[in-house]
Structures are given as C-alpha cells and as structure tokens.
Amino acid sequence: MGEAVHEAAVEKFRVSVVGSGNWGSVAAKLVASNTIGHPFFHDEVRMWVFEEVLPCGEKLSDAINRTNENVKYLNGVKLGKNVVADPDLENAVREANMLVFVTPHQFMKGICKRLGGKIRSDAEGISLIKGMEVKKEGPCMISKLITDMLGINCCVLMGANIANEIAFEKFSEATIGYKHSKEVAQRWAKLFSQSYFLISAVQDIEGVELCGTLKNVVAIAAGLVDGLDMGNNTKAAIMRIGLREMRALSKRLFSSVKDSTFFESCGVADVITTCLGGRNRRVAEAFARTGGKKSFNELEAELLQGQKLQGVSTAKEVYDVLSHRGWQGLFPLLTTVHKICIGLLPPSAIVEYSEHAPNCSLVEGSAECY
Numbered sequence: 112m113g114e115a116v117h118e119a120a121v122e123k124f125r126v127s128v129v130g131s132g133n134w135g136s137v138a139a140k141l142v143a144s145n146t147i148g149h150p151f152f153h154d155e156v157r158m159w160v161f162e163e164v165l166p167c168g169e170k171l172s173d174a175i176n177r178t179n180e181n182v183k184y185l186n187g188v189k190l191g192k193n194v195v196a197d198p199d200l201e202n203a204v205r206e207a208n209m210l211v212f213v214t215p216h217q218f219m220k221g222i223c224k225r226l227g228g229k230i231r232s233d234a235e236g237i238s239l240i241k242g243m244e245v246k247k248e249g250p251c252m253i254s255k256l257i258t259d260m261l262g263i264n265c266c267v268l269m270g271a272n273i274a275n276e277i278a279f280e281k282f283s284e285a286t287i288g289y290k291h292s293k294e295v296a297q298r299w300a301k302l303f304s305q306s307y308f309l310i311s312a313v314q315d316i317e318g319v320e321l322c323g324t325l326k327n328v329v330a331i332a333a334g335l336v337d338g339l340d341m342g343n344n345t346k347a348a349i350m351r352i353g354l355r356e357m358r359a360l361s362k363r364l365f366s367s368v369k370d371s372t373f374f375e376s377c378g379v380a381d382v383i384t385t386c387l388g389g390r391n392r393r394v395a396e397a398f399a400r401t402g403g404k405k406s407f408n409e410l411e412a413e414l415l416q417g418q419k420l421q422g423v424s425t426a427k428e429v430y431d432v433l434s435h436r437g438w439q440g441l442f443p444l445l446t447t448v449h450k451i452c453i454g455l456l457p458p459s460a461i462v463e464y465s466e467h468a469p470n471c472s473l474v475e476g477s478a479e480c481y
C-alpha cells in the first residue's frame with residue numbers, strides 16, 4: 112500500500128495538445144521545450160493533427176513528424192524533437208493527464224463529443240481557445256463546454272499572444288484564469304513559462320476567457336477602420352470603446368468578473384496587439400477595402416490559407432446573447448460589428464454606430480448605459 116502511494120506520487124505528468132494550427136503548433140513548441148528532461152513531465156508531447164493532405168501528396172502529420180515543423184500552419188519553426196504529431200484523436204489523448212485544448216472554437220463541441228469517455232479520469236485541461244458557444248440558456252465559455260462534456264476541470268490561458276511572434280521567442284506575457292485551485296494553475300504556468308513568455312494567474316476564469324473571446328470582435332472593428340483609412344485616433348477610440356464594452360458585458364454576464372483582469376495581458380494588451388497585428392484585423396481591413404463586396408468567408412480563405420477567424424462568428428454569438436436579453440443598445444460597437452459582417456450595414460457604420468443603437472452614443476456619458 113505504502114509503495115503504491117509512493118509510485119502514484121512520482122508519476123510524471125503526460126501532456127497532449129489537442130490542435131495543431133498556428134497557435135496550437137506554437138503551444139506545442141512552448142510546452143515541449145519545458146517537458147524535455149523535466150522531473151515532473153514526460154518528455155514526449157503528443158499533438159493531435161486534424162489530418163489533411165498537402166499539395167505534394169504527403170499527409171500533414173507525416174510531414175510534421177518528418178521535418179519537425181508544421182509546414183502548413185507554422186512553416187520554418189522547429190517544434191522540438193519530443194513533439195509527436197498524431198492524427199488519431201483518441202490515441203493522442205489516451206495517456207495524457209494534462210490536456211491543452213487549442214483549436215478554432217467552432218470545432219470544440221464536435222471534438223468533445225468524440226472524446227467523451229476516452230480521456231483519463233484524473234486529467235486536467237487548459238483551454239487556449241478564444242470563443243464561446245451560445246446555448247438556449249445563454250453563453251457557454253469553451254472551458255465550461257470542456258468541463259461539462261468531458262467532466263474535467265479546465266483552466267484558460269489567454270493574452271497578447273500573436274503566435275508567429277512567440278514562435279520566434281519574442282517577449283510576451285499571458286494570463287492564466289482559474290476557478291478553484293491555484294496549485295493546478297501554477298502547474299500549468301510551469302508547463303508554459305519561458306524567459307520570453309511570462310505568465311500570471313488570476314482567479315477569474317470567466318473574466319480572462321471573455322477578454323480573449325470578445326477582443327476578436329473589437330479587432331474586426333479595428334480592421335474596418337484601417338480599411339476605411341481612418342487613422343490612429345479613430346483606431347484608438349475603437350480600442351477604448353471596445354474594451355469598455357468588453358468589460359461591461361463580461362460583468363453583466365458574470366458578476367464575479369474583476370475589473371483588474373482587464374489590465375492583465377488577456378485584457379488591454381490583447382486588445383492592442385490584435386487590433387494592430389492580428390488576423391481578424393487583417394481580414395476586416397480587406398473586407399472594408401472591397402466595400403463589403405467580398406464576404407469574410409471568401410477573404411478568410413484567400414488570405415489565411417486554412418487558418419481560421421474567430422471574430423466574425425463570435426460577433427454573431429455575442430449578438431445572439433445581446434438580442435436575447437434586449438441589450439443591443441447598450442453595446443453599440445459589438446452590435447454594429449455583427450451587422451456589418453452580415454452585410455446589414457456598410458463598413459463605414461463602424462464609426463456611425465450610435466445611429467444604429469439609439470440608446471447609446473460614443474460619448475463618455477454612454478457608459479451610464481452599462
């Protein structure tokens with residue numbers, strides 16, 4: 112008995128990454144450089160790959176294992192020899208007790224359905240996914256979806272984290288959000304931390320996850336003003352108003368959300384970096400330059416080569432939540448982004464949106480609406 116307890120105590124944590132897109136690949140690289148030779152973690156990091164065949168005829172997972180690079184989603188960056196690409200989802204997670212979820216949010220429900228009953232009962236999860244589901248009862252954050260469908264605890268890691276920059280080890284920060292256990296959050300921080308990737312942990316999982324989710328809608332707004340050549344003052348205004356709406360909506364949805372979370376990397380810093388350099392911004396700029404004539408779907412396929420936007424679907428999900436509660440007028444920026452994305456309003460409406468949400472205007476006094 113005593114021996115069995117001892118054995119259990121020294122079992123090393125085994126990590127799998129569910130997802131292998133642009134950020135998924137960088138996450139695997141970050142984690143793998145920490146697990147190798149570490150006393151608490153198994154060296155190997157398994158990374159689930161949504162299989163596809165490359166134009167040369169080779170399977171993506173084979174190409175990753177042959178070159179140690181994700182040639183499609185993160186070309187030119189070695190992931191670490193201890194990263195093993197695995198196209199079999201169940202096999203990829205079977206032995207892991209630390210599961211990192213990092214896929215575009217729209218695929219997570221299907222993935223959780225496939226994983227139900229297939230993961231270790233002692234597994235812990237962390238979601239790097241920026242997005243939410245909308246159910247009849249209201250919004251369901253992805254970490255909650257994972258907890259509900261897989262029966263595991265799930266933290267989140269969000270922040271000003273443009274993957275291509277972290278891939279080249281440029282300094283950035285991130286925020287872990289946790290619900291109960293600081294110890295588990297610290298274990299995740301140990302897994303991800305690097306001298307160039309500083310992590311803080313806050314006990315506000317909903318606040319952290321809503322920051323990461325809602326800022327993608329603000330980034331669409333920022334891209335629109337870029338496409339309209341409005342200049343820096345306008346973009347700064349969009350960021351400020353966006354951040355204010357993010358905070359107000361988060362607090363309305365979850366009274367536990369803390370103001371201080373919005374000053375962490377997941378808050379203001381992520382708004383800034385995404386509005387300056389993210390994919391949502393880039394595609395929205397192109398959308399405005401075509402005068403809305405090409406759809407976001409077409410532009411996403413043209414510009415991102417398989418990578419996925421989160422902001423357009425999130426704008427719809429947010430709109431569903433707002434309209435269900437009759438809150439559109441309180442959140443003019445979030446509301447207007449959705450209406451522009453679906454062609455109900457022209458891109459220029461992004462700076463005229465008080466007309467479309469009559470209870471509010473851009474001026475500071477509108478904060479009273481919240």
Ligand SMILES: NC(=O)C1=CN([C@@H]2O[C@H](COP(=O)(O)OP(=O)(O)OC[C@H]3O[C@@H](n4cnc5c(N)ncnc54)[C@H](O)[C@@H]3O)[C@@H](O)[C@H]2O)C=CC1
Nearest residue numbers: 131132133134135161214215218240241272273274418419
């Ligand atoms: N790329 C970035 O700079 C950052 C992304 N994030 C977030 O991380 C999450 C994942 O983003 P990325 O890794 O960048 O992905 P990505 O945008 O590169 O998405 C493409 C991934 O989706 C997979 N995929 C395509 N169809 C699929 C399907 N039917 N089922 C399952 N997977 C499918 C592709 O194989 C590929 O791995 C998103 O929520 C994003 O907002 C967060 C921080 C930074």
Ligand SMILES: O=C(CO)COP(=O)(O)O
Nearest residue numbers: 270271272273389390391
């Ligand atoms: O979340 C991100 C940076 O933190 C990346 O944003 P995009 O998906 O707009 O590139």
